[in-house]
Amino acid sequence: MRPVYDAVVVGAGPYGLSTAAHLRGRGLRVAVFGRTLEMWRDYMPTGMLLRSHWWATNLSDPRADHGFERFLKASKRNGAYPLPIETFIEYGLWFQRNAVPDVDETYVASIQHRDNRFFRRAGGRARGREWRGRDGDRSPLLRPSTAAVRGALG
Numbered sequence: 001m002r003p004v005y006d007a008v009v010v011g012a013g014p015y016g017l018s019t020a021a022h023l024r025g026r027g028l029r030v031a032v033f034g035r036t037l038e039m040w041r042d043y044m045p046t047g048m049l050l051r052s053h054w055w056a057t058n059l060s061d062p063r064a065d066h067g068f069e070r071f072l073k074a075s076k077r078n079g080a081y082p083l084p085i086e087t088f089i090e091y092g093l094w095f096q097r098n099a100v101p102d103v104d105e106t107y108v109a110s111i112q113h114r115d116n117r118f119f120r121r122a123g124g125r126a127r128g129r130e131w132r133g134r135d136g137d138r139s140p141l142l143r144p145s146t147a148a149v150r151g152a153l154g
């Protein structure tokens with residue numbers, strides 16, 4: 001049986017993950033596509049130091065259960081300034097595992113809404129390898145419950 005979702009988030013960077021965490025917190029079934037923290041892991045300089053303090057670098061989740069301080073405790077680290085990018089990436093991956101555990105690393109070329117369904121078209125390349133949707137190129141993946149989305153966000 002195909003999975004049924006209420007909402008789709010394309011992108012698993014800091015904003016995408018936070019958006020997905022809040023939608024999940026509202027009780028919606030959320031599909032998330034993208035490679036977790038890809039820009040930070042693959043397109044930023046190794047050894048880069050963040051300007052922001054760790055205490056101002058939280059990703060957002062509805063009950064603030066997955067803030068940076070919680071990560072430091074869980075990983076038995078001390079907050080440092082300036083914060084190395086590697087620590088932020090570890091925090092982002094920890095956040096994803098705990099707050100948005102079901103990210104699908106498929107790249108999508110488009111999302112269409114038709115006949116009360118979302119259709120995803122897989123596309124793109126990640127790390128030199130072509131990603132394909134689990135159900136082939138075009139899959140009737142999602143049956144949106146518009147009422148549920150409106151109710152949760154309204």
Ligand SMILES: Cc1cc2nc3c(=O)[nH]c(=O)nc-3n(C[C@H](O)[C@H](O)[C@H](O)COP(=O)(O)OP(=O)(O)OC[C@H]3O[C@@H](n4cnc5c(N)ncnc54)[C@H](O)[C@@H]3O)c2cc1C
Pocket residue numbers: 010011012013014015016017033034035036037038039040044045049050051052106107108109123124
């Ligand atoms: C050098 C540099 C330094 C920065 N330093 C800071 C800083 O210190 N503090 C700060 O707050 N911000 C900083 N930023 C900005 C920060 O990177 C962005 O604000 C933030 O990463 C945006 O998050 P996002 O969730 O929009 O997604 P992004 O981080 O932009 O990630 C994009 C996501 O989309 C996914 N994606 C892309 N194409 C597809 C597709 N076709 N299908 C599915 N998924 C797809 C990717 O896999 C990835 O998961 C910096 C940016 C740069 C370039």
